[in-house]
Amino acid sequence: MVHWNEIASDFRREAIPCAVQERLAHHTSFQIGGPARLFCEPQNKRQLARALAICRSHGVRYYLLGNGTNVLFADEGFDGVVIHIGGAMAGIVRDGRVLRADAGAPLSRVCVVAANEGLSGLEFAFGIPGCVGGAVYMNAGAYGGEIKDVLVSASFLDETGAERTLSAQELQLGYRTSIFEHQPWCILSASFLLRADRSNDIRMRMADFGRRRKEKQPLEMPSAGSTFKRPQGAYAGALIDQCGLRGCALGGAQISEKHCGFIVNTGNATCADVLSLADVVCKIVTEQTGFVLEKEIRVVR
Numbered sequence: 001m002v003h004w005n006e007i008a009s010d011f012r013r014e015a016i017p018c019a020v021q022e023r024l025a026h027h028t029s030f031q032i033g034g035p036a037r038l039f040c041e042p043q044n045k046r047q048l049a050r051a052l053a054i055c056r057s058h059g060v061r062y063y064l065l066g067n068g069t070n071v072l073f074a075d076e077g078f079d080g081v082v083i084h085i086g087g088a089m090a091g092i093v094r095d096g097r098v099l100r101a102d103a104g105a106p107l108s109r110v111c112v113v114a115a116n117e118g119l120s121g122l123e124f125a126f127g128i129p130g131c132v133g134g135a136v137y138m139n140a141g142a143y144g145g146e147i148k149d150v151l152v153s154a155s156f157l158d159e160t161g162a163e164r165t166l167s168a169q170e171l172q173l174g175y176r177t178s179i180f181e182h183q184p185w186c187i188l189s190a191s192f193l194l195r196a197d198r199s200n201d202i203r204m205r206m207a208d209f210g211r212r213r214k215e216k217q218p219l220e221m222p223s224a225g226s227t228f229k230r231p232q233g234a235y236a237g238a239l240i241d242q243c244g245l246r247g248c249a250l251g252g253a254q255i256s257e258k259h260c261g262f263i264v265n266t267g268n269a270t271c272a273d274v275l276s277l278a279d280v281v282c283k284i285v286t287e288q289t290g291f292v293l294e295k296e297i298r299v300v301r
Contacts, residue, residue, distance in 0.1 A: 002058065002059075002060055003058075004020075004037060004038065006058075007038060007054060007055075007058050007060065007081070008020060008038055010054045010058075011038070011040050011051065011054060014047060014050045014051075014054070015043075015047070016040050016041070016042055016043070016047045016050065016051055017040060017041045017043070018038060018039065018040040018041075019038070019039045019040075020037070020038060020039075021035040021036070021037070021077075022035060022036050022038075022039035022082070023035050023077075024036055024039075024068075024073040024077060024078065024082065025073075027039075027065060027068045027082075027084065028068035028069070028071050028072075028073060028224070029067070029068055029069040029129060029222060029223065029224055029225075030068075030071070030072055030222055030223060030224045030265055030269075030274070031222040031265055032072060032073065032075075032222075032265060032269060032270065032271050032274065033071075033072070033073025033074065033075070033077065033078075033271065034073065034074060034075050034076050034077030034078075035077040035078075036077055036078045036080070036081070036082040037077070037078065037079050037080055037081065038080075038081045038082070039081075039082045039084065040081060040082070040083055040084065041083075041084045041086060041088065042083065042084075042085070042088070042089070043088040043089075044088065044089065045089070045163075045188060048083070048085065048089070048157070048186065048188075049157055049161050051081070051083050052083070052157060052161060052186060053161055055080075055081050055083075060080050060081055061078075061079065061080030061081070062080055062081040062082070062083055063078060063080065063081070063082050063083070063300055064083050064085060064133070064186055065082050065083065065084045065085065066084075066085055066086070066103065066104065066130060066131035066133045066134040067086075067106065067129065067130050067131045067134065069129040069130045069134070069224060069225060070130060070134060070138065070224050070225055070296070070297055070298055071224060071297070071298050071300060072224060072271055072274055072275075072297050072298070072299050072300070073271065073300050074271050074299075074300065074301040075270045075271045075272060076301075078300060078301075085103050085104045085131070085133055085186075086104045086131075087104060088104065089102045089103060089104035089188075090102050090104040090105040090106070090109075090131075091105065092105055092109070092110055092113050094113075094117050094119070097119060097193060097194050097195065097196065098152060098191050098192065098193055098194070099113065099114055099117070099119060099122075099191070099192045099194060100189055100190070100191045100192075101132045101189060101190055101191075101192070102132065102188065102189045103131060103132050103133030103136075103186075103187045103188055103189060103190070104131050104132070104133065105131060105132045106130075106131055106132075107125050107128050107129075107130050107131060107132060107135050107140070108125070108126055108127060108128070108129070110122065110125075110132060110192075111123065111125055111126040111206060112126075112206075114192075114194055114202070115199055115202040115203050115206060116199060117199075118196055118197060118198065118199045118202070119194035119195070119196065119197070119202075120194055120195050120196070120197035120201075120202050120205075121149070121150045121192065121193075121194040121195055122150060122192060122194065123145075123202060123205040123206050123209060124141065124142050124143045124144065124145030124146075124209065125140065125141075125142065125145065125147070126206040126209050126210060127142075127209055127210050127213045128140050128142055128225075129225065132187075132189070132190050133187040133190075135147050135190075136151065136154050136171075136178060136180070136187055136190045137178055137180045137181070137187060138176050138177065138178065138181075139173045139174065139175070139176060139177060139178050140176075141175075141176075142209070143209055143212070146173075147173070147190075148168060148171075148173035150192045150193060150194060151168040151171075151173070151190060151191070151192055151193075152167070152168055152191040152192060152193045153165050153166060153167050153168060153190070153191050154166060154168075154171060154187055154188075154189070154190045154191075155187075155188045155189045155190075156180070156185045156186055156187045156188055157185065157186040157188060158183075158185050159183070159184045159185065163188065166179075175229070175230075176229055176296060216258070216259055217258065217259050217262065218256040218257075218258040218259055218262050218264050221256070221264040221265065221266070222264065222265035222269075223256070223262050223263060223264045223265065224263075224297045225262070225296070225297070226261045226262065226296050227261060227262060227263045227278060227295065227296060227297055228240075228261060228278075228281075228282075228293045228294065228295060228296055229293070229294045229295070229296045231291045231292065231293060231294075233291075234289075234291050235261070236260075236261045236293055237259055237260040237261030237262075238260070239285050239289050239291055239293070240255060240260040240261065240281055240285060241260040242288075242289065243281075243284050243285055243288045243289065245260065245281055245284065245285075246260050248277070248280075248281070249266070249277070250273055250276050250277040250280065251268075251269060251270060251272070251273030251276070251277075252265060252266050252267055252268040252269030252270065252273050253265065253266070253269040253270075253273035253274045253276075253277045254266050254269075254277075255277070255281065263277055263278060263281075271299075275299065278295060281293065
C-alpha cells in the first residue's frame with residue numbers, strides 16, 4: 001500500500017516544493033488533464049536527484065515534465081508523482097562555440113541567447129514550444145533541422161541516480177526519438193556545438209521562422225503541436241486535409257482549420273475527445289490513402 005502522506009512528507013523534509021492533487025491541465029499547452037497525486041518542483045540538481053530517489057524508494061510511478069508542450073494527460077489524472085523540471089533549472093552557459101543549457105531552459109530562450117552571442121545553428125528551433133530536456137528526448141526538429149544536427153552531448157541521471165554524460169552519437173537520435181524513450185533516465189543538460197555568425201543575420205533567420213509558424217500554425221489555440229508524426233513519403237497534415245477532415249470535431253477537440261496536422265482544444269476538450277478524434281483520423285486516412293499515421297504527442301495515463 002502506498003502511503004502518500006509519507007511521500008509528501010519526504011519531499012517537504014528535502015525542502016522540495018510539493019502540491020497534492022495539482023491539476024495537470026494547468027501545466028500543459030493542451031490545457032487538458034486531471035490531477036496528479038503529487039506534483040513537485042525541484043529547485044536544483046540535488047533536489048531532483050532526491051525526488052527521484054524518494055519515488056524509487058517508495059516504488060511509486062513518476063513522470064518527468066518540462067514545459068508540457070507535447071503531453072496529453074488522462075482526464076483521470078496521474079496516480080503518481082509528476083516531477084516538474086522548469087525555470088529553477090534553466091541555466092545557459094557559453095564555452096567558445098559550445099552552448100550548454102540545462103534541461104528546464106525554454107528552447108526559444110536558448111535560441112535567443114545563441115543569437116545574442118553570435119552563434120548560429122539553432123535558428124530552426126526558434127518557436128518550438130518546449131524545453132531543452134524535451135527537445136533532446138524527442139530529437140525535436142522543424143524546417144529541415146533537428147536537435148541531433150547540433151547536439152554534442154547530454155548529461156543525465158541514470159537509474160541509480162549517478163550523473164552520466166553521453167555523446168550525441170551514443171544517444172540513438174532518430175526521427176522524434178532518442179535513447180531516453182527507452183531508459184529510466186532524467187536529462188540534466190545538453191551541449192550544442194554552433195558556428196560563428198553575425199547576430200543580426202541569425203535574428204533575421206529566426207524572425208523568418210517565427211513568421212512562418214504564425215502564418216501556418218494555430219498558435220492562438222491550445223494544442224500540443226503536431227499531433228501526428230510525418231509518415232514516410234507524405235505529410236500528415238496534407239493527408240488529413242485530402243481526406244476532407246479539416247475542421248472535423250469531436251466534443252471539444254477539433255482538427256485545426258489552419259493546419260490539419262494539429263488537433264486543438266476549442267475550450268472544453270477532454271483527453272478522451274482528443275484520442276477519439278485522433279483514432280477516427282487515423283482510421284479514415286489509412287482507409288482512403290493507405291498511409292498509417294502515428295501519434296507524435298505523448299499520452300500519459
